[in-house]
Amino acid sequence: MTATAPRFGAAHVLRLLLVTAALLATVLSGTANAHAALTGSDPKDGAVVATAPKGVTLTFSEQVAMGDDAIRVLEPSGKRADTGELRDLCSGAVVKYGVDLHAGLPHGTYTVAWRAVSADSHPISGAFTFSIGAPSKTTVALPKEEAGGGTVGVLYGFARYVSYAGFVLLVGGAAFVLACWPRGASVRAVQRVVVRGWAVLTAATLALLVLRAPYTGLPFGVGSLGAVLETKTGAALVSRLLLLGAAALFVAVLFGAYTRREDETEKKDLTFGLAIGGTVVAAGIAGTWALSEHASAGLQPLVAMPVDILHLLAMAAWLGGLAALLVALHREPTIEGSAVRRFSRVAFGSVVVLAVTGVYQSWRQVGSWTALTGTAYGRLLLLKVALVAVLLAVAWISRRWTRRLAETAAVAAGVDEDEERDEDEDEGAGELVTVPDDVPEERAAQLARQRAALATARAKRAREADPERAGLRRSVLAEASVAVVLLAVTTVLTTTEPGRTEEEAGRAQASSSSPAVPDRPLDLRLPFDTGGAANGKGTVRLTLDPGRSGRNTLHVFVTGANGRPLDVPELKVSYTLESQQIGPLPVVPDRVTAGHWTSDRVQIPMPGEWRLRVTVRTSDIDQTTIDKNVKIG
DSSP states (O other), rough: OOOOOOOOOOOHHHHHHHHHHHHHHHHTTTTTTSSOEEEEEEEEEEESSOOOEEEEEESSSSSOOTTTTEEEOOOOOOOOOOEEEEEEOOBBBEEEEEEEEEEOOOOOEEEEEEHHHHTTSSEEEEEEEEEEESSSOOOOOOOOOTTOOOHHHHHHHHHHHHHHHHHHHHHHHHHHHTOOOGGGGGGGHHHHHHHHHHHHHHHHHHHHHHHHHTTTTSSSSSOOOOOOOOSHHHHHHHHHHHHHHHHHHHHHHHHHHHOOHHHHHHHHHHHHHHHHHHHHHHHHHHHHHHSSSSGSSSOHHHHHHHHHHHHHHHHHHHHHHHHHHHHHHHHHHTHHHHHHHHHHHHHHHHHHHHHHHHHHHHHHOOHHHHHHEEEEEEEEHHHHHHHHHHHHHHHHHHHHHHHHHOOOOOHHSOOOOHHHHHHHHHHHHHTTTTTTSOHHHHHHHHHHHHHHHHHHHHHHHHHHHSSSHHHHHHHHHHHHHHHHHHHHHHHHHTTTOHHHHHHHHHHHHHHOOOOOSSSSEEEEEEEEEOOOOOSSSEEEEEEEEEOOSSSEEEEEEEEEETSSSSOSSSEEEEEGGGGGEEEEEEOOEEEEETTTTEEEEEEESSEEEEEEEEEEOOOOOEEEEEEEEEEOO
């Protein structure tokens, strides 16, 4: 006896999509979702400046949207140190924003917290500190949760996945009916696939519109919803809702007037009209993603947006058609083998389009081989490619079952004579359990259940009439299962920072920082010669611990020509950062013992190449100054 697959309808397909989305949203919720990146700031993170700056500026890797209160500077006590007025300092390709600071700020550690929305609609945020004069304790707690995270982030990501799933079922199911199986427009199970796809996409779009404000850091409310509607993403979501209204009309005609049309010429004309109109509406819905996400920002957006639309349409035709075919195979035993073969050709064309557009998108978003393996986006892309390879392998098995169906006469005939005889007997049995008018209600219910069981048995025998059809059902079910995971990975991929952007941001940060220096205390030996007859020559040994920007401890040891400690009358130290016109900043070390001076109050404001200068006086008239350039990290 041939093993049979379980009954699997449209509701089961949708339920599998939603459950998988929930699981993957939980597993992958920690995936980075920043698409623009902070590449520099003034003051820099961790810097210690001698005097209070006039303002704070932030530089980003690409265009961002920043609203009021997007940059906040907080004193050690938590009080606002900025004026609250955002300044747009963008010039050409440089994306820079800033805020002015109040005058007369006290010394201590200040916290800068910022948030923005990338050009591809994803929120980003961050915080860093700098100090004026010297570091201090602060009552300000740095935010632990990034923008777009937490419960709202999980719900928003789940709604994004569901919207993709709804789009796939709506567009792919309708395309399957028009291009592969016109008779399927009158099949209730296939109708449910398309209608539920429309309902799911509409509900998910409304959810995204409601969640958009808290997702980007705005308070939840009517006022924030108005602000969302003024953004590119808000306009895209509203446009999607309007297009879904047109899609509802398309679905009504497809499952209404189209199924009732009997004249072949009129039906062909209506098919052509539905195909043109449906393609326009589907492309418009796909465009709401392309115009507001990855494709609209970065490299070659005018090429990337049409390519993204084609990619989404091909994905929907393949995966959505697969869902409709799966439902048809399990719910409608009389589906023709020609419909399966036509879908096989549609799926092949979709795969070709997906391959071409996918290669372009991968080059655009990854950019290098190192980013393919060294970034989260690249690794997810490799996972997606592997899933596509598995899906193609299973599809190849399905094509084999399709060819065997075409070669089987029983499939073409529908059922053999024995099965027809069995059905006649079942129908006769059904007549035996016809409910007379005077039968008690309990007995009537029992007879109704018997009739339903007989009908189910007949449908089951029709579905399992031949091993080819059962094998095709199993392979298509396997395809659908892989497609569910593939769609989830694709959704996560659209919320992950592209590899090209991540690498460019890293290079920008590296170029804006000071040259790399050893992560150990600074230790210098500087010979001197004051020209004096006695004790005029010797060596100054200077150590600076930890040798980084911020607070350091200085030790100076002076030894004479004989290598013994030399107690000189005067020793002075200063340091200057000439590239930033900072200094000279003097240090007055305390004498510890003969030939040893120290200070634990040396503040290095920022990394860079500093000039250390040491003045040694060995008598009333004999002194010299020696200097050395050192790199401070």
